[in-house]
Amino acid sequence: MTMLLSKEVWAIVRDGRLVTLAVALLVILAGALHASSLREHEQTRERTEIERITRQQWDNQGHQHPHRGAHFGIYVFQPKAPLSVIDPGILDYVGQALWLEPHRRNFMRFRPAVDAPPHTRLGLPTPAFLLTSILPLLIIGFAFNAVSEERESGTLRMLHGAGLAPVRLIVAKLAAQLGVLALWLIFLLAVTWVVFVQAPPDGDALLRTAALGIGYLLYYLTFCALALAASTLFRHSRTALLTLIVIWALFALVVPRLGSAVASAGTPLPTAEQFWTQIRHDYEHGLPGDLSLADQVAQFEAEQLRQNGVGRVEDLPFGINAVRRLFRDAYSDKVHTHHFERLGRAHDAQTQALRWTALFSPSLAMQAFSATLAGTDMAHQRHFEHAAEAYRRYINTTIDRWDADNTHGVSSFDARYADNQLWRAIKPFEYHPPDAAFAWRAAWPDLLTLLGWSTLATALLIILGRRLTP
Amino acid sequence: MIRPLMQAEWLRFRSHPGNRWIIATFLLVFLLNAAWSGWTAREHRHQQVAEAQAWRTMLEHERSGLLGTPKAGESLEQKARTAFEFARHGSPPAQLPTLGGLTLGTTALKLLSPVSHVTVTNRQADDRKSETLTNPRLEAIGEIDFATLTALLLPILCICLCYGLLQEDRASGIWRLTTMTHPQAWQVLGASLLIRWCVVLLCLALPSALAFGLDPGASLLAYLSWIAAGAGFAAIWIILGGLACLLPVSAGASASALLAVWIVSSFVLPATLSVQGDAKAPSRMASIAALRVIQLDVDEQAPALLAQWYAQNADTTVPRQSHVWPVSFMPRYTEESLRARAIFRRFDAYRATRDSRLAAWALVSPPIGLLDIADRLAGIDAARYHRYALAVDDYEDRWRDYLTPRIMFYRGLTPADLDALPTFAFSSAPTSVAWPLVRLWVSALVLLLTFLLFRHHANTP
Numbered sequence: 001m002t003m004l005l006s007k008e009v010w011a012i013v014r015d016g017r018l019v020t021l022a023v024a025l026l027v028i029l030a031g032a033l034h035a036s037s038l039r040e041h042e043q044t045r046e047r048t049e050i051e052r053i054t055r056q057q058w059d060n061q062g063h064q065h066p067h068r069g070a071h072f073g074i075y076v077f078q079p080k081a082p083l084s085v086i087d088p089g090i091l092d093y094v095g096q097a098l099w100l101e102p103h104r105r106n107f108m109r110f111r112p113a114v115d116a117p118p119h120t121r122l123g124l125p126t127p128a129f130l131l132t133s134i135l136p137l138l139i140i141g142f143a144f145n146a147v148s149e150e151r152e153s154g155t156l157r158m159l160h161g162a163g164l165a166p167v168r169l170i171v172a173k174l175a176a177q178l179g180v181l182a183l184w185l186i187f188l189l190a191v192t193w194v195v196f197v198q199a200p201p202d203g204d205a206l207l208r209t210a211a212l213g214i215g216y217l218l219y220y221l222t223f224c225a226l227a228l229a230a231s232t233l234f235r236h237s238r239t240a241l242l243t244l245i246v247i248w249a250l251f252a253l254v255v256p257r258l259g260s261a262v263a264s265a266g267t268p269l270p271t272a273e274q275f276w277t278q279i280r281h282d283y284e285h286g287l288p289g290d291l292s293l294a295d296q297v298a299q300f301e302a303e304q305l306r307q308n309g310v311g312r313v314e315d316l317p318f319g320i321n322a323v324r325r326l327f328r329d330a331y332s333d334k335v336h337t338h339h340f341e342r343l344g345r346a347h348d349a350q351t352q353a354l355r356w357t358a359l360f361s362p363s364l365a366m367q368a369f370s371a372t373l374a375g376t377d378m379a380h381q382r383h384f385e386h387a388a389e390a391y392r393r394y395i396n397t398t399i400d401r402w403d404a405d406n407t408h409g410v411s412s413f414d415a416r417y418a419d420n421q422l423w424r425a426i427k428p429f430e431y432h433p434p435d436a437a438f439a440w441r442a443a444w445p446d447l448l449t450l451l452g453w454s455t456l457a458t459a460l461l462i463i464l465g466r467r468l469t470p
Numbered sequence: 471m472i473r474p475l476m477q478a479e480w481l482r483f484r485s486h487p488g489n490r491w492i493i494a495t496f497l498l499v500f501l502l503n504a505a506w507s508g509w510t511a512r513e514h515r516h517q518q519v520a521e522a523q524a525w526r527t528m529l530e531h532e533r534s535g536l537l538g539t540p541k542a543g544e545s546l547e548q549k550a551r552t553a554f555e556f557a558r559h560g561s562p563p564a565q566l567p568t569l570g571g572l573t574l575g576t577t578a579l580k581l582l583s584p585v586s587h588v589t590v591t592n593r594q595a596d597d598r599k600s601e602t603l604t605n606p607r608l609e610a611i612g613e614i615d616f617a618t619l620t621a622l623l624l625p626i627l628c629i630c631l632c633y634g635l636l637q638e639d640r641a642s643g644i645w646r647l648t649t650m651t652h653p654q655a656w657q658v659l660g661a662s663l664l665i666r667w668c669v670v671l672l673c674l675a676l677p678s679a680l681a682f683g684l685d686p687g688a689s690l691l692a693y694l695s696w697i698a699a700g701a702g703f704a705a706i707w708i709i710l711g712g713l714a715c716l717l718p719v720s721a722g723a724s725a726s727a728l729l730a731v732w733i734v735s736s737f738v739l740p741a742t743l744s745v746q747g748d749a750k751a752p753s754r755m756a757s758i759a760a761l762r763v764i765q766l767d768v769d770e771q772a773p774a775l776l777a778q779w780y781a782q783n784a785d786t787t788v789p790r791q792s793h794v795w796p797v798s799f800m801p802r803y804t805e806e807s808l809r810a811r812a813i814f815r816r817f818d819a820y821r822a823t824r825d826s827r828l829a830a831w832a833l834v835s836p837p838i839g840l841l842d843i844a845d846r847l848a849g850i851d852a853a854r855y856h857r858y859a860l861a862v863d864d865y866e867d868r869w870r871d872y873l874t875p876r877i878m879f880y881r882g883l884t885p886a887d888l889d890a891l892p893t894f895a896f897s898s899a900p901t902s903v904a905w906p907l908v909r910l911w912v913s914a915l916v917l918l919l920t921f922l923l924f925r926h927h928a929n930t931p
Binding site for chain 2: 021024028031032035039043046047050053054057061064068072075089090092093094096097107110111112113114115116117118119120121122123124125129134137141144145237238239241242245246249250253254256257258259260261263264269270271272273275343346347350351354364367368371377378381412413414
């Protein structure tokens, strides 16, 4: 078997196609990684700068009504994960900044995709796109005639005559192709870390990179096995190649989009108008089972008057406007949580539908797995948004509590009695991205799908290999 | 001579089982794509009608509220606040009127904001109702979009159909026979390429008819323009397939070369071109800081702006001397919005300039040209969207001018006021597709001339 394997490796190395394809792809990938790295670097620099400026603007609002100061708001920015150089995932389709303001939870704003040129709809030539969509085409390019050529040239008959079991030959070809791809991939990932990633790798990043490498190897195993299976099944190289190109086009270009469309139609999302109108309605009229906001506030005020033994809100020993805001915002948070969770469940249902579609395309599973490991998927995005929402509540609660403690009764919204001391008392936003275990928990269904695909493709190859006749 | 040649090649093409199943597979995908895109375009048009209807219902509700409630006890502040709430949240949807080729760009439409809600506050700081709620994961994958899938798959279909046209015949010895019986053997290759072009065109025209047929707003002119673009695009790839056949390499190697051309022209070249221009692009991140500078600046000037507004409208009596929110904030909102608008319009203007620059490269990257034509036919190209954004700004000015005095003078709203609300009108003509079409066909003609120049390579056995 070792001899057979070494023969196959040498055959691959001697074949000019592999060298040409590997070098061509490396050049394109290096270009994509370079562009991606420059973009990341520029975005990180700009984000840090804007973060500093906006914080400075917040800190120096000067004399202001505390609630109006809170309405000026703070922008927070999601730090880029190191592996986003390889796979930017959903980053171009979520906003770049999140505006934190009282009463309302916002979506991230300024999606780069909105400003992108039309050709990006064909597919962004990111390293992940090249590795997931284009590399399989190149695998097909050098594996489609691996068996049929031996048959056409008569060497298969000679090997058969020498007593070699066809399945052993095919397994050796598969192992050789995968070995070469593994070496190529390790080289690529190492170069990516050394040359293109700005941050030095830590344990977490290395774990993610290793997992990503395993995912890609399983994915390439699927394509190598399918290419060899087609080469084994069809008598002519032409039929094998055309079949594989069509399969590739379906896997990489058609099924993912079809899956996306089916997921979107299966669980339709509300329009922004409907979403915000519903939140406003539920805030004013109450969620099912709750009183209307006006009734809740009236009850709350009556309770405050009773507890403090006064007859008018003007006589309360604290700022009633701020306390009322705290009460109303707590209800607003409840309403927002309700609707955002519902939207999150709709997103989850769509993701689940995509996972089912991945049973018809390993490319879809690979895309999901890669984005999750790179920290650029929905799970990581949601983690950031939850942290930002907790921070938003902290800011507004802190300011309203200060307002309540420093005023009495009713104060005018046009009065300016807070100053920089209050703004600067708000702690800066510190976000800690989740660890590799979090990514694993989110990615295991996709890994399972990849495992399923690679097992199925290898099994198909072995079955066809056993039936192979010269 | 040509007629029997064509008949013979057609028979050869038809009898090849590989050609039949490739065409069947791609036709099925194109039909699915067409049905989905046509249906999505139809849904979008229905949604536009429903949005407009929902607004009319809301307006009717407001009007009956104004008629039904006795207003005698309403304070000045309440009147101003009621008018403010309506002015802030009650504008009709200012919709981007899409064109007859909408079915070609349904995904691109979702990325834009095809509907805007003008307001009297600062729309640039808070434009949540004009946002589009999407699942970023689905967007990153890309949905089914007729023009996009055509730009991606049509070249693959051409590459498959042109595989080994000459090389396989040479390998089997058929070509030797052909050159002996037909001294101008290249004409045989030309005939088979022509047949393939017609078949590919049919694979585009039939699904396109379905897609356009499903969209109630589709137009015949848009369909014909699209077919003309598709014909040029298919011609480019078929001729490239023919040129690859003339190369002195194996069928597999020539197919690999074609796939490499497809990868470079569809992904690498467009990305390189757009990266080159990125340095000049305005930054959304920087706009955040600029917006906040305006907010702080205007906040400082708020009392002066308020006094200035009343001074400029001194001919009307003001029923109060001191003002609170929202009245005290109105001039500030106006100033803030006008200044912020200038920042945000730069993005639309830049997109229009950049897309026009990129479209000029369609000569070497046909997918860019095809998508450009599709966007223009759908009415969602960057230049037209920029004109739409300017029209929305103009509408917002009229909306503000009409409602602000009703807030500032504590007049509130009457049913008659609601009857005379300003309306949004956008009558921009479609961006012409003539030049992009010419560019696409020029590319095809250049390739055809190249093929004719090297045709003698086909005459050797």
